Amino acid sequence: MPSDDTIKIYLRIRPSKDVSTNFYIDKQFDSHTIHFHLGKLPQGGLINNTKEDYSFQFSRVFEPTASQDEIFDGIAREVVESALQGYNATIFAYGQTGSGKTFTITGGTASFAERGIIPRAIAMIYQTLTKQTEFEWSTRISYLQIYNEKGSDLLNRGKDSSSLEELPKVTVMEDADETILKGLEMHVANSVEDALNLLFLGDLNRISCETPMNPTSSRSHCILTIAIETKKPGSPVVRRSKLHLVDLAGSERVSRTGIEGTQLTEAKYINLSLHFLEQVIIALSEKAEGRRDHVPYRNSFMTQVLRDSLGGNCKTVMVATAHSQDAFMDETISTCRFAQRVASIRQDAHVNEETDPKLLVRKLRQEIAELKEELAFYKKGTQAEDRVLSLDEVERCKAIVKDYVDNSDPEARLVGLQGDMSRIFFCYRLMKEMILERKPGSSSARGTPGADPQVVAELNEQLRVLQLNLQQKDNEIALLLNIINKGKGASAGTPGAPGGVTSSVDGLPAALSA
16 A cells, blocks of 8 residues: 555546456455456466466555546545645546546546546636635646647647647756746636636647547647645745646557557557656656666656656656456556556655745835834834924825725734824824714714614624724823833933833833734
8 A cells, every 4th residue: 555655546447348357356444456367378388377366456446337426536636635735736547548548537528427537626626715715816727738749738829729730839948946848838717617618628629539449549648737826915925836637648559459650650659658657657666765866757758747746746646547358458457567666656745835025025124114113112202292293294194094094904004103102193093083984973974874773783883892992092002101201210320221211111112003
């Protein structure tokens, strides 16, 4: 059974009219084991040492009767939740052509219940984000196609395409920390409808054709990426995560299918890229055991793109799809063997949090302004409180109070008064006047006859709370002024106290700004 820091693997068996009886599933509490029995071939001769029994362990094996709901809940739901929490996450499907990879990832078109992992994940992401009130969020989507070892943007700048040549080309550029896909555009999707429209557009532009193994065979690897960004209002910390949903083209034995021409060329590229993927998987397995250092990511376009999803900062799961007929049992065992190698890869996933420089600078500037206010208050502790403000000071105080009231930030403060008590008192008087203007029975309230009694009662309660808070502030100011006046005489011979104020007023600025 894979540990928490390794890739989890799942197996889905495709339904069929003639399901083989040469396998059975042994279900434990924390894992499932599938057992295969193959009879010895007669061409093996008298001495035949061919292996007959195979066993493979998975996190879970889904039987042919499993529904799309069971697949999403058992495989993808936990991965999507990780992406919403700030982790990079990947789900990729692997298997022989015609075994049900695209049906599992994208879904069918016969009914709404046949939706695959991608549309269900999109619905879950937006359903969760729209319910959140604690933070702001944004999402962007890209859709990459890898066809014959060449990358292209399936979203085509939001337009349909009639040929492969019309799609924008995508190239890989390596950075010290990540893989950069040049030419791949990230499209803003503010709603589930926007995201699904982008998905449908990409699927229309994807290359597929009929083969002897599959009437709608995908002839390219595709990766849909959903980038999620969240942050709390006023906080400089931003969480950025990516959810990669990968549908790999299926491997096929050319000798069995008998394809030729363009389909043969496509099959060669598909098998070659999957071969390089297996090399990377083997190298990562040996690296985890300490037997190897180099991993050949650069052998193919696909392995370069999946570099972060394999053995990096990512929570990855693999769903292997397999046929259930005896005719494809060799390919099914090969798929299971590949999945076992994937399960040995260790990962180092962590929440992706970054500090937005602009928000950080804004927060630091606010802190500097508050510190200046505190310093100015200390320096002007001897100021008389009955000074008459000039017209410029009055207008400036009105602007400061208006900015304070209009600011939706719950941690906003009155800044810009420079510790002047006359300005502070004047600002409190302005706020009191604003409260009284909203009081029921005032001239502004009388202008709205027929007010709802319940609304009036709620406004009265809000007014009462505001009046209590205002009275509390007045009491605090009076107390602080009393402390200052007492400190003037007591600190006359005390060296080192700025402005003649003793340590008894150390809590003054904090109390004033509370």
